[in-house]
Amino acid sequence: MFEAPVALAWNRRKNGQKAAVEIVGDIHEYTKLYGPKEPVDVPYLNARQLFDFNEHFIEWGSPMRDRAMAVMLSMLVAALATLPALGLVAIVSLGARTGSVGFFAYSAMAVGVAFAWFAVGVYWYNYLRATVLTALCARYRFNRTTRKVYVLRPRKFGGNVMLDWDQVKAHPYWRAPGALKLEPGFQHDPQLREARANASGGFMMTRGLLLYWPPFDEDDPKRKGEELLWVGQWQSGISDWEYIRRFMEEGMDAVPKPKASHYRRKGRSSMMQHYWEDEMDPETRQAELMGEPDPRRAKLSLIGRLLPLPFLFLDRLGQWLCYWPTFPKEWNSDCGRTRRESGIGPEEPLRWTPEKCNANKTQISF
Numbered sequence: 001m002f003e004a005p006v007a008l009a010w011n012r013r014k015n016g017q018k019a020a021v022e023i024v025g026d027i028h029e030y031t032k033l034y035g036p037k038e039p040v041d042v043p044y045l046n047a048r049q050l051f052d053f054n055e056h057f058i059e060w061g062s063p064m065r066d067r068a069m070a071v072m073l074s075m076l077v078a079a080l081a082t083l084p085a086l087g088l089v090a091i092v093s094l095g096a097r098t099g100s101v102g103f104f105a106y107s108a109m110a111v112g113v114a115f116a117w118f119a120v121g122v123y124w125y126n127y128l129r130a131t132v133l134t135a136l137c138a139r140y141r142f143n144r145t146t147r148k149v150y151v152l153r154p155r156k157f158g159g160n161v162m163l164d165w166d167q168v169k170a171h172p173y174w175r176a177p178g179a180l181k182l183e184p185g186f187q188h189d190p191q192l193r194e195a196r197a198n199a200s201g202g203f204m205m206t207r208g209l210l211l212y213w214p215p216f217d218e219d220d221p222k223r224k225g226e227e228l229l230w231v232g233q234w235q236s237g238i239s240d241w242e243y244i245r246r247f248m249e250e251g252m253d254a255v256p257k258p259k260a261s262h263y264r265r266k267g268r269s270s271m272m273q274h275y276w277e278d279e280m281d282p283e284t285r286q287a288e289l290m291g292e293p294d295p296r297r298a299k300l301s302l303i304g305r306l307l308p309l310p311f312l313f314l315d316r317l318g319q320w321l322c323y324w325p326t327f328p329k330e331w332n333s334d335c336g337r338t339r340r341e342s343g344i345g346p347e348e349p350l351r352w353t354p355e356k357c358n359a360n361k362t363q364i365s366f
Contacts, residue, residue: 001062001063002134003131004206005283025174026174040170040242042243043245050258054350058247071318085113135323147248151227176199258346259329263345269319277344326341332355
C-alpha cells in the first residue's frame with residue numbers, strides 16, 4: 001500500500017520536491033542517515049517481511065495494511081456520488097413527463113451532483129488511490145551480486161527504477177508527521193525539529209524504514225535521481241535496515257535464516273490465507289515470544305478470533321481490485337533463475353551460478 005507516497009505527492013504539489021522530502025521524509029541537514037557500511041542493530045526479522053531469499057538477492061515489499069476499511073469507504077463514497085446523480089436523472093425524467101420541475105430544482109440537483117463528484121475526486125486522490133486500483137504493494141529486490149536495488153511500483157508513485165545500492169542512505173527511525181502542521185524550513189526551529197523526530201506516526205502508528213537516494217545534483221531544481229522508498233512492515237525499521245544492510249554487505253550467511261513465518265505471500269491470498277497470515281499469525285507470534293512452546297495452541301480471545309471474519313470478503317475484494325507487479329525480464333534481476341510469482345515460503349534453489357546479471361552502474365527509471 002502507498003499511504004506515504006501519496007502524502008509525499010500531495011506535499012510536493014503544495015511545497016515543492018525539496019520541502020516535501022524534508023517534511024514527509026524527515027530528511028534534512030539535521031537528520032542522521034546511515035550508509036551501507038554503518039550498522040545500527042543486530043539483524044533479525046520480527047514479522048512477515050520476505051518475498052524471496054537466496055545468495056544473490058532478498059526481496060522485500062512496501063508496508064501493508066488490511067484493505068477492508070478502504071473497500072468499505074470506497075463503497076460508501078461510490079454510493080454518495082451515485083445517489084445525487086440518480087436523483088438528477090429522476091428529476092429530469094419527471095420534468096420531461098410533466099413539465100412541473102422548475103429551473104431551481106434542476107440547478108440544485110446539478111450543484112449537488114457536481115459537489116458530490118468533486119468530493120469523491122478529492123477523497124480518491126488523497127486516500128483511496130493508495131489502496132485500491134493500484135499494485136498490491138511495491139516490490140524491492142536487493143541484489144548483492146549486481147549491487148543494485150530493483151524497484152517495482154506504480155507509475156503514479158514514481159514508476160519502476162533500478163538504483164545503485166552504494167548510494168543509499170537509510171532512515172531507520174522514520175515516523176509519519178501525523179497531525180503536525182509543518183511548513184518549509186521547519187527543521188531550523190529546534191522545537192519543531194524535535195517534535196517531528198518524536199512524532200507518534202499518527203493514528204495508525206506509521207513508522208518504519210525509509211531508504212533515500214540523493215539527487216544527482218543538489219542544485220538541480222527538478223532533483224533528478226532523488227528517490228524515497230518505504231520498505232518492510234511498519235514499526236520494524238531498525239531491524240529491517242540491519243538485515244538488508246548485512247545481507248548486501250556480507251551475504252546470506254551473515255543474517256539469520258528466515259523461518260516460514262517470516263515470508264510474505266506473493267500475489268493475492270484467499271480469505272482464509274489472509275485470516276491466518278495477517279490476522280492470527282501476529283497473535284501466535286506474540287505467544288511464541290512469550291514462551292508458548294506451540295504457538296498454534298496459544299490462548300487467543302474469542303473476540304480476537306471472530307472480529308476479523310466479517311471483513312475477510314472485503315479484503316479479498318480489495319485485493320482483486322489491485323494487480324501483482326512483476327519484474328521486467330530485461331532487468332534480469334533474478335540473475336538468470338526465474339522465481340515463482342505466487343505462493344509463500346522459501347524457494348529453491350538458494351544458490352546458483354548467476355547468468356548475465358545486469359550490473360550496469362547507471363540509475364535507470366522506467
